[in-house]
Amino acid sequence: MSSLLTPRCDCCGPQSVPAPADRSRRAFLTKASAALGTAVLGGSGIRFISKADAQGVAPPIDVHHHVAPPIWVEALKKAGLGDPLVNNWTIQKSLDDMDKGGVATAITSPTTPQVGFLGREEAARVARGSNEYAKTLAIDHPGRFGFFAMLPLHHIDESLKEIEYAFDVLKADGIGVMTSYGDKWLGYSHFAPIWEELNRRKATVYTHPTGANCCVNLVQGLPDATVEFGTDTTRTIASLIFSGTSQRYQDINFIFSHGGGVLTAIAERLQVQMVTTQPYKDRFTREAVDKELQRFYYDTAQIARAVTIGALVKLVPVSQVVFGSDFPYRTSEDHVKSLATAFSAADLKLIERENVLRILPNWRKA
Numbered sequence: 001m002s003s004l005l006t007p008r009c010d011c012c013g014p015q016s017v018p019a020p021a022d023r024s025r026r027a028f029l030t031k032a033s034a035a036l037g038t039a040v041l042g043g044s045g046i047r048f049i050s051k052a053d054a055q056g057v058a059p060p061i062d063v064h065h066h067v068a069p070p071i072w073v074e075a076l077k078k079a080g081l082g083d084p085l086v087n088n089w090t091i092q093k094s095l096d097d098m099d100k101g102g103v104a105t106a107i108t109s110p111t112t113p114q115v116g117f118l119g120r121e122e123a124a125r126v127a128r129g130s131n132e133y134a135k136t137l138a139i140d141h142p143g144r145f146g147f148f149a150m151l152p153l154h155h156i157d158e159s160l161k162e163i164e165y166a167f168d169v170l171k172a173d174g175i176g177v178m179t180s181y182g183d184k185w186l187g188y189s190h191f192a193p194i195w196e197e198l199n200r201r202k203a204t205v206y207t208h209p210t211g212a213n214c215c216v217n218l219v220q221g222l223p224d225a226t227v228e229f230g231t232d233t234t235r236t237i238a239s240l241i242f243s244g245t246s247q248r249y250q251d252i253n254f255i256f257s258h259g260g261g262v263l264t265a266i267a268e269r270l271q272v273q274m275v276t277t278q279p280y281k282d283r284f285t286r287e288a289v290d291k292e293l294q295r296f297y298y299d300t301a302q303i304a305r306a307v308t309i310g311a312l313v314k315l316v317p318v319s320q321v322v323f324g325s326d327f328p329y330r331t332s333e334d335h336v337k338s339l340a341t342a343f344s345a346a347d348l349k350l351i352e353r354e355n356v357l358r359i360l361p362n363w364r365k366a
Helices: 023-035 070-078 091-101 120-140 156-168 189-200 224-242 263-276 286-293 306-315 332-340 345-357
Strands: 037-042 045-050 061-066 105-109 145-150 174-178 204-208 253-256 297-299
Touching: 061 091, 061 204, 061 345, 070 120, 091 105, 091 332, 105 120, 105 204, 120 145, 120 156, 145 156, 156 189, 224 253, 224 263, 224 286, 263 286, 263 306, 332 345
Parallel strands: 061 105, 105 145, 145 174, 174 204, 204 253, 253 297
Antiparallel strands: 037 045
């Protein structure tokens, strides 16, 4: 198993983490300084200062930014999975997108299917290597990258081990999970040991949609991401609420991608129909459902246009909306521009930075 300082690259063998003063770092700093701001040398090393920050405007933190660790890409290719955007991702492409959008920091995670397609040992190995790779990005580019650690969540014991390593050794910002695993959604009792531990740690859990067993390739000509991903996000929200899971683990901060998927379209069914019919009548109230919906966090990825973002902030307060771009499938610049037309400067400051700082303590002094 690889260590943090010798991340695995199965095509080349162990490699050491590049030294802070290497040529790629200097190239990055030169480019970033020219595009957005200045790199200054402080007591803890090089720190990135954006133009927005220098002008008193808080630069965004992107919680929905995908990276492609080499160990994970190799596993995808062996299984005949992945796509060109994943296969051709580079660190420089991420930095370029962040610079164009004025994004200070990206909290990274691999996209679907993460390691849900792998067996127990291989899933644990790829998750560990991917998390160590994400940590090297943070080391190599101070202030630019954090990460949500990937878990082999369908394997409980291995996930508990990875939670311990991710938080205690790698100092991860949180955990990144899929909305479902085969035929299990996040509210299922199967995952209870995971939630117990993450609740104890008062962890932030970022969720990303995927295709459940039931619903892959449903409509000819329509990729699962078009409709099904949004639906699966809302399935898992309903699962967490009506299983009692989210109420039980109040110290977990859940972030749901894409504004909660199709949540705004079916919210009334959860608020009214579910609580007035069996088997949930007398077990849940409208107030209890609203409390959960309004304590969750929702990112702006793919919903930054007026109709969808407007619906979300009618359902939940602006305090629960956090910035997400869905890079490399969309750009941070597109989302920054769209949000600027929909919100006041005060609300933008909350959405793009302040809200997420409440649940990502590592970045409060950045």
